[in-house]
Amino acid sequence: MEIKTGFRNILILGACLIAAMILAFGFSQYAFFEDTAQSERMDKLSVEGMQLVQLTNEVLLYGEPRAVTQWRSQYQEVERLIKDEKLTLNGDLQEVMGPLRIRFANLLPLQEKLVQSQVRNTEPQVVRIIASQLFQDATQMQASLRSLKDLADEAFKSAYETAKQRQVLIFSLFTGLVSVYGIFVSLLFRKAILTPLYDLRQTIHSIREGQKAKAPVHEDDEIGAVCTTFNILLDEQESTRRQVQAISERFRNIFEQAAVGMSIVSTAGDWLEVNQCLCDILGYSRDEFLKTNYQAITLPEYLEDDIERVRIILSGEKAFDSWETRYRRKDGSVIWARITTALARNSGDSPMYFVTVTEDITERKNAEARIREINRQLEEQAHDLKRTNADLESFAWVASHDLREPLRMVSSYVGLIKKRLGPELDEDMTQYVGYAIEGAKRMDAIILGLLDYARIGRRGGTFELVPLDEVLAESLLNLSVTIKETQASVTVQEGIPKVIGVRSELIRLFQNMIGNAIKFRHPERPPQVKVGWEERQTEWVFSVSDNGIGIDPQYFNKVFQIFQRLVHKDAYEGTGIGLAICKKIVEHHGGRIWIESTLDQGSTFFVALLKVKLD
Incomplete structure (x- = not known):
């Protein structure tokens, strides 16, 4: 009641x-x-x-x-x-x-x-x-x-x-x-009011002495409701106290175990609390820290700037600030430090103390100095390399004219000799003349291949969003005669995506891989080539599979090297530059290329290109 x-x-x-x-x-x-x-x-x-x-x-x-x-x-x-x-x-x-x-x-x-x-x-x-x-x-x-x-x-x-x-x-x-x-x-009155109030007073007294207590609820009346509410508030206070204690312990653990120096500094600059990492950075013990202030360890030429930054934070112009300064350690050595500090204020917006994070950036500063020196050297090397590349480009053009011109002259005059002396030449001489003409043609093809290889990434092609279905269509068009002559079957997986790249180089890439798959066909079965693709987390993976002669696994790395041929030139024509060109194109696009093959059953060439956005 x-x-x-x-x-x-x-x-x-x-x-x-x-x-x-x-x-x-x-x-x-x-x-x-x-x-x-x-x-x-x-x-x-x-x-x-x-x-x-x-x-x-x-x-x-x-x-x-x-x-x-x-x-x-x-x-x-x-x-x-x-x-x-x-x-x-x-x-x-x-x-x-x-x-x-x-x-x-x-x-x-x-x-x-x-x-x-x-x-x-x-x-x-x-x-x-x-x-x-x-x-x-x-x-x-x-x-x-x-x-x-x-x-x-x-x-x-x-x-x-x-x-x-x-x-x-x-x-x-x-x-x-x-x-x-x-x-x-x-x-x-005693039962309904005095006794519950006395018990409530005793409970409050016990709580003030740090004991856990709850107000007894004698009756379901107004004072009982007050005691119940008081107990609920005690439970909430206990829950809040535990949360605050957990937060305090968490902060203490973070403060003590942080991988950077952390400190609490008074508005006058005195150290109020420091963690072990800061002690290790500056070489002072905790007690030694608490007897000094940050002005005592800051180099004089940086102190004025530090004080000005602190003044700006105290004035309220900034809530926090971050800057680099230099401190003198206890052993006299000087370090670089990055300071990030924020001002803690009370409910009345009055400044209480600074919470400061100190990071030792001496190694970074030294590394930056080394990097600057390395960059300077690299700039010099890049300048030299640019000049060398220009010389190579000039040499390539000169070679394409000066080397091919004698070859064309040799091939032309040997052809004229064969034409004029044809009836007079015996079988061996005819064969020798054929070897000379064929060697000149192969030499010309090698020179052209070298020029193509050297020009990969140097032709000034721009990276753009390229639809690979159009690239494959043009590649197959270029190979249409070969496909028809060999009765090859080429299938392309639907939905092939668009990628960022140089259109002409991508056409050359797929044309070379499909051409190789047709060229190295098995003599007992018509060539079947399949072009597929797969989306992964950070890249597109494209594949060109065939049912040709296959490659022994011991030669997987060798096939991408220039002028490397795994079959006799009389069995399969070529210069040994095609796959080397493919590898260089893929690497120019920031990708990778590899092979999986079983001898006498066929091969699969894989190309992985990064999924990047065009700026």
């Missing part, structure tokens, strides 16, 4: 108790008034009767008309009082009221007789007799009235004593009830 409901009921009970007490005292007063009303009526009757007796004596003494008139008026008043039903019906008064009524009834006839006698001048003796009798009745009536007065006094006294006893009884009863009510209220 709620406290307010309980105390409302208590107040209602108290109000009822007060109302009952008021009613009881009111009833007591009413009963007292009722009891005293009878005695008052008796007393009034006795007083008025005595007044009537006194007037009767005056009438007897003076006989004045005024006295007679007053007597009659008083008689009527006494008659009204003596006829009161409450006096008439009261059995306890009949012993007094009976004679009183008789004597009172005799007064009026005797008084009238006396008046008539006086008016008629009746004999004095008769008048005296009547007067004597009237006086006697009046005297007897007076005695009865005194008795009535005594009864009235006794009745009033009895009523007073009864009322007094009744008041004492009511007061005692209600005093006891009020005491019980007060004790009940006190116990209820």
Whole structure:
């Protein structure tokens, strides 16, 4: 039950108790008034009767008309009082009221007789007799009235004593009830309010002393709800404390185990806390750090800039800053350090301290110096290489003209000799002439191949998004005569993607690989060539498979070397440059090329090109 409901009921009970007490005292007063009303009526009757007796004596003494008139008026008043039903019906008064009524009834006839006698001048003796009798009745009536007065006094006294006893009884009863009510209220107040509040106070005291405690919930009332809410807040506070402790421990672990120097620095520059990594970087112990400040270890030529950066952060122009500076270690050596610092502020936005990360970049700085020197050397080498490449390019063009020109002249004149002396040449001479012409042609082909090989990546072709379906279509078009003559079957996997590359070089790449697959066909079966592709995470992998003569695995690396032939020139024509050109094209595109083959069953050449976006 709620406290307010309980105390409302208590107040209602108290109000009822007060109302009952008021009613009881009111009833007591009413009963007292009722009891005293009878005695008052008796007393009034006795007083008025005595007044009537006194007037009767005056009438007897003076006989004045005024006295007679007053007597009659008083008689009527006494008659009204003596006829009161409450006096008439009261059995306890009949012993007094009976004679009183008789004597009172005799007064009026005797008084009238006396008046008539006086008016008629009746004999004095008769008048005296009547007067004597009237006086006697009046005297007897007076005695009865005194008795009535005594009864009235006794009745009033009895009523007073009864009322007094009744008041004492009511007061005692209600005093006891009020005491019980007060004790009940006190116990209820103690149970409902004082005890829970005392327990709550003890709980708070225990918590202040660092003990774990919870407020006991005695009842399901308002204070119980307060205690329950207090316990919930304690649980939330404990949960928050654990979270804060976990965060603090996590921060401490991060702070202590960080691979960079970390520190907490006051706004004046004093070290407040440092981790072991910073101690290792600068060679100081933790205690030595805490006795100094960052100004003491900063080289003078860098100190002014550091102080200015700190001032800017303190002014609020920046929340944090990062810069490079130089510190002097305890052993006197100087290091480069990269400083990143941020200012921690309290809830009132007032600066508290700096959280600083210090990274030793001495090795990086030294490496940068070495790299700068290496770059300088590379620039010089690149300049020399550029000049050499230009010389080679010039040499290649010169070679293509100066070397091929004598070969064409040799081939032409040997052809003329064969034509003019043809009938005169014997079989051996004809064969020798053929060898000379064939050698000149092969030499020319080799020179052309070398020129092509040297020009890979030097023709100024631009990298662009190239649809490989168009590349393959053009490559197959260039090989259409060979495909038709050899009755080869070439299939291309659908959906072949677009890649970034030099269009002409990609055409040469696929043309060479498909041409090789057709050239080195198996003599017992028609060539079948399949071009496939596969998407991987960072690259496209393309394949050209055939059912040709295959390659022994021991020659896999050798096939991509220039002028390397694995079959006799009489069996398969060629210069041994085709696959070397393919490898150079692939490497120019940042890719890789390899082979998988089984001798006498066929080969598969793979080309992997990176999936890159065109800027």
